[in-house]
Amino acid sequence: xxxxxxxxxxxxxxxxxxxxxxxxxxxxxxxxxxxxxxxxxxxxxxxxxxxxxxxxxxxxxxxxxxxxxxxxxxxxxxxxxxxxxxxxxxxxxxxxxxxxxxxxxxxxxxxxxxxxxxxxxxxxxxx
Ligand code: SF4
Numbered sequence: 001x002x003x004x005x006x007x008x009x010x011x012x013x014x015x016x017x018x019x020x021x022x023x024x025x026x027x028x029x030x031x032x033x034x035x036x037x038x039x040x041x042x043x044x045x046x047x048x049x050x051x052x053x054x055x056x057x058x059x060x061x062x063x064x065x066x067x068x069x070x071x072x073x074x075x076x077x078x079x080x081x082x083x084x085x086x087x088x089x090x091x092x093x094x095x096x097x098x099x100x101x102x103x104x105x106x107x108x109x110x111x112x113x114x115x116x117x118x119x120x121x122x123x124x125x126x127x
Contacts, residue, residue: 001076002096009075009091010055010062015045018112019119021069028067030054041120045069070112077105079113 017036022043026032035053037046046053054064062068076091085106087094097105 001098001101002093004093005060006092007051007055007057007060009072009088010052012047012050013045013052014039015052015069015071015075016113016116017043017045017069017071018116019122021071024067025064025069028064030064042116070108074105074109074112077102077109079109085109 022032022036025035035046036043038044051057052062054062054068056063062072076088076094076097077085078088080086085102087097087102
């Protein structure tokens, strides 16, 4: 897909994190307590002043782009309860996602969500 870096997906994010995402960001020096919040027993990216902790709204860039969570790489493919895998209408560039890319990302997202679900208990014991 072609991303405009408009930041719409980084505003009031609810992106779920896997332990691998957390470890990757923590090993680069980011403190988990700074970038994680927990909702519904699931670790998610924390917002600061309405923006993802890693997003710089002035530069319109992610401070951890190369290390960003897998869910951010998969976006704008999302899973909606009762609808299934779909493209997020919030993203103005969703039309640039090819059918092949959509299928691949949906498959990866399915695995990621199952992994995060399994990790939920492990994550809670780390808190
Ligand atoms: S909303 Fe879409 S175009 Fe904008 S930054 Fe996110 S992925 Fe890129």
